[in-house]
Amino acid sequence: MQTISTKLSPDAAKTLVRDWWTALGKYDEDKFLALLDENVVWEVKFVGHWLPNNGVTRGKAMAATNCIGLYGEMYDVARTSFNITNMVSDGDTVVIEFFIDGYTSAGARYDKVEYVSIVQLKDGKVTQVREYMDALKAKEAHSL
Structure with a gap:
């Protein structure tokens, strides 16, 4: 029997992604993981070579x-926050712009x-994330 995938409405998709990013920002591991597919693929571009498995x-x-x-x-998760500035969606895909503001675990801004x-x-x-960032700022903050 073939299962049929259900497409979320654009608003429902944005809500799901907002909840997921908020869970990461609050370091809520259970909620963050609950919203991930078992076979998720997450690619961090530009600074991936500093991360496990090339990002x-x-x-x-x-x-x-x-x-x-x-x-x-x-x-430093107690002093770091995610701030969403824009989201667009067609229901299957959500593009999210945000910034992270706070401190690294080493205390750098x-x-x-x-x-x-x-x-x-x-x-x-x-199911899939492709993440792009201001690599220069991230690199400098983490002293890479």
Whole structure:
């Protein structure tokens, strides 16, 4: 029996992605992981060579380690926030612009580093992420 994928409305897709990013920003691992597909692929562009697997994470278990786990290691999560500035969606894809403002775990200022992520959805779960950022600011903040 073939299962039929259901496409979210653009507003529902934006809400799902907003909830997902907010969970990461609040370091809410359970909620963050609950919104990921088991076979998610997350690609971090430009600075990926400084990250595990050249910035490509495959699977929910690896996302727990390489995404939210690494976020907790790289940033002072109590003093760091995600701020969404724009979102557009067709229901299957959400493009989100945001910045991260706060501090690295080493205490360096992470001053409004801008990001754009293209998030693919299927059946109410995040299946793919392609993340782009102001690589120069990120590199300098982390002393890379």
